[in-house]
Amino acid sequence: MREDDTITAAFLDFGSHTIKAALADCKADGTFTIRQQSTVESEGQIRRGIIYNLKEVATKVDELLRQLSQLAGCPIDRVYAGVNGQSLHSDMHEAELTLGKLREITEEDMNTLRRQTADEDFDSRYISIADDVTPAYYVDGSWTNNPVGVQGSNLKVSYQLLLAREELDRNIRRVLEEKLARETEYLIPATIMSDLFLTTEQKRFGCALIDFGAECTTVSVYNRGQMVGLRVIPLGGDAITTDLTDMHISLMEAERIKTKNGSTLSASEEEAKGEVVVQTANGMTSKSLPLREVNRYIRARSSEIVRNISTYINTLLPEHSLSGIVITGGASRMTGLRDLLTKEFNVKVDYAASILGRYGRENSYYIENAEWHSVYSMVYYVAQDLAATHVGPEPSAQKQAPTAPTEQPVTRTSEQATSTGSDYPEDQLPDDAFAGTTQTLINVEEIETKAQEPPKKVTRGSGTKHRNKGNGFFSKLFSGGLIFPEDDVDE
Template identity: 30%
Template sequence: MNDRRDSIYAVINIGSTSLSGMLATKSPQGRVVPIAAHRVPTAGCVRQGSIHNIEEAAKRISSLLDKLSTALPQEAQISGVYVGLECRSMRSERYDSFIDLGEEGSVVTPEHLLTLKDQVSDASYPGMTILSITEPRYRCDGKREPNPRGVRCRRLEAQYLLIVARQNIIVNVRETIEDRLGLRLLGILPTPIAEAAATMTMEEMALGCAYVNIGGGTTSIAIYQERFPVALFVLPLGGNNVTRDLTQLSVPLLESDAENLKINQGSMNLSVSRTEEIIATSADGSSTKHFSQLEVNRYISARILEILNNVVSIIHEAGCGESIPKGFVFAGGVTKTNYFFETLRKLSPEYRKASLRRDIYEEGVDNNLLANYITEIALAAQASEPGVTYELRPLESLLQEQPTTRSSESAEPVLQPKEEEEESYTYTTISEAQHLPLDDDEDDFFDYREESYKHEEKREPKEKGPSAFERLKSGLSKGISSLFGESDGGDDY
């Protein structure tokens, strides 16, 4: 329990399959110190990252916050939250601003930089809300300049990346948090950008890399180059598509049973024997069904390869194929599918599994929490305004307190993960560092403005071998075309 008056940040991530939250403080170095984390299923109130049923979402978020509040002292309460969003309509828009400084040129001053920033306030996109504006990339007389202040030039330019989402999605978030729950909405954070910033290395950001999160209802792609995000896409495809595919097996399945089959016995391994069978038990345990392991794996592999093919296609269409020499960083629930990374090895791209950078969290954080709450820690790292307030207590109650009495439960520094009836997990982590001083409409799927993501200058093709992007594109083409070819179970993909 946090008995001190440290700044505590509250974050909630709106996922398609689960709503998750975290309370955290930060060390003097700005590293996240988690206090509590919890996750509850959405049960359909969120679809493709967007709140669909406001009333049900409010109930589930309220339950989530109640669980988190048990880690707070009696006089503390959650009054404001940051919300992480990764919805189907979210995308990036490039905005260019400039100032002409005359024929003789002028030395760039802070006022010039503010003028460039003020021009961004004029940006508007019909039906869309601007969620965030990234740090700009500057050019002085057409040349890249990391810090233009003090540089003499005739023309000063700034390139911003604006993250936008459909207005009605933002309205639903505000109504759920502010109107139904009576909380302050401290900010809406684009989850893919927060995750990428917390997991990608400085080298990957500088040289060029794509962060890909394949979740339940959406797949997000954040592309970085020269340490800045250059494009963001969110595709309405994810693990839920795999689940729905499995309901169409030769033996029909309910969606809940298909989900269990996918998680517990599914794989992308197509090298299994044709005679190998699996027995799947229904979610309520009332019946069992027999399936061909190869048939199940082919359904799963086909859909996941299609998702990866869509990722490659959207990167290619945006003209960013040559911008990611460091390859891909993969995250999300779908990447936990058995044989996912083994399949990637056969496709031959340069890739790695996402993990939090060591400078994001404080030493001593539980390893299970780090593995299961990457998104929430990444969002907490972006938070800047505390979300927990403390009520003033009467002097009499303070005098009556026994200063040395604490229950055995609150004396424990770490509570181990406990499985709940709703298949969620709760962690309470108090590091010593804390005590240091201190399926719906997809009409907007292809509504991307291609010119917003084109680079200003084309790069000359390299003389070296095929890039990581080209190898993945070629491998996917081969894998998909041969997926259902005749074989005795020795497929490569």
């Protein structure tokens, strides 16, 4: 940290289409300035968040970091990377300690509770990439924020672990730490965005944050102030684009008409008469496509994605208990998607950009472009964490971390000009809950888990150290399989 209590940090987001990088000054008072940004095409080297070609991605990331440093005219103090992708999911765990008699609970009791899980066996295919998320403590059945000092005879904790296949985490580490020799801290954008976009009241009464990406859709669900589930559904905006190529057009043309002309809304009289002019797959000629036909493809796949989301949320929350939805991600901008969600859930659906707008418009580029929300949330989190942990020269100089940052003016590159809780539900989805459905127009590929050898059992290990809202205990491997088959998707 420099003398003016500022760090200059780089933030990386590994997406299926692009690797995004931003350079930001984060200050000890919780403010931040995003100074530069740059992107590079992933070119198929990253699929559903998992890096496949380590050498190629390392070269791309190295160039991004060098470019940011040169544009800003200063060295990079720290590097932060987001971990998100297929197989990332939460799993609720519980631990209980019987004290024997009514007495005051001590820190040693808490340590004993934590050690109870140390000798358990877990499925070696998964690792814990973040420690206990939103733990809920109960003393003699009553919720308490901090059990130490409370009198009782029984202590219980329920908490969510964030788990994933090892390669999701390992490959990012190999690129940054081994190949580029960059000391890196790892963040979980899904949980950070939930803290940024969802209010305490929303989390108390039941809500969901849905991040619509290119190849995945991440769903984070909250109730009674706690996270009750997080899943990554291996379907995103690219599935719609691929479907449209069945009309004998290129992927580029399919993406263009999806975002510019397409809609998930029900057919209208105007749509019935409309046409879209596109380039044919060979790029030599053009042709007209009925807009109604284009939107039939879009509605079919969009409806499938929304049904998968609905199936998952309905297993976590009691009927009619969802109070709202916030959507983000590049694919969230598709025309009619918010209306489709409103119709499915009968709740208010907000764009995350409209919520960020309440915080001020200084960093408007990163607020208005939903594909940058993951990066923006990481910058916000680091600035707030810096404010919360910074020790100034005098006690009077300390400031509380604000609810939202007071942001500095942003300099952009030329590229940019263009309550109490209770036990969580333990319902599980049927094995085929996330299998693709066959539409009237489209044969959607079946999403299923490939046959595997019986998993080995291992004693709990310590996994990667990730920055997270949890208090750092109970990091362990996963015992048991996923709620739905999300790990292997046939292409």
